[in-house]
Amino acid sequence: MENKRNTEQKRVILNALMLADHPTASELYERIRDDNPHLSRATVFRVLGQFADDGVIRKLNLLGSDTRFDARTTPHAHCHCVKCGRVTDVFEGDFVPVLSSQEVAGYKLLSTEIEFNGLCPDCLAKDN
């Protein structure tokens, strides 16, 4: 697992992820399939998993939805609309406190996930 190769599939998947908005693996596969009928679903799952392991992309586990992926790797949190499922990036220092500890409760920290669940502006407007 040292010798990684650059393949057309990896390029297509990463490119599609950058254009998409926090998609699940299946959602990304559906989008990709239109232009690349031969790229298989298994490859999308496999490649996204590898990318996440390698820190090239970020894996998200938002409440009440399947695993999603994010091409942005700079530290940021997510707002997640419980009604329409929309996800909005929120960057540190903006609304989000900068959590810089290296250790919490004896754990050596590798990453921190902050998820804000609520109603997005659109759904909020519709409710009133």
Added chain:
Amino acid sequence: MENKRNTEQKRVILNALMLADHPTASELYERIRDDNPHLSRATVFRVLGQFADDGVIRKLNLLGSDTRFDARTTPHAHCHCVKCGRVTDVFEGDFVPVLSSQEVAGYKLLSTEIEFNGLCPDCLAKDN
């Protein structure tokens, strides 16, 4: 969905959840089954889902694991060991900042999840 009934199954499930440590629905089912062979897996999923919707318990989506449940509803974050999967509660004000905004990026907030991923003290010790 107004008239909820109190059943033996709900009591058993809630009780087991309080004794368990952030289990998945299936893990909780396995535990419960020993003493309650007739309580079905579907009931565990259904009841945990209802409890979470009603705010009686909390649903967790930690990175790289299935949905977990937490009987503690007071605000707290989680440390999650990426190696052994162990989950440790961390309460606000302790290591965790108190995030009290009602609104972020135009979203009306309903809940906030903070997840610290890293190596727990035990795995850290084994690594050295």
Added chain:
DNA sequence: GTAATTGCAAAAATTTTGCCTCATA
């Protein structure tokens, strides 16, 4: 040339649903 990678289909694993029966209020 060799080993990583893909595609495909099958298998696992997880979660949901239908429907009939049971039991709570």
Added chain:
DNA sequence: TATGAGGCAAAATTTTTGCAATTAC
């Protein structure tokens, strides 16, 4: 006794895997 809830098995998802064929290096 009316109807919410549970049991069971089947279905629907989502994700993983085995293996032969392919392709990057």
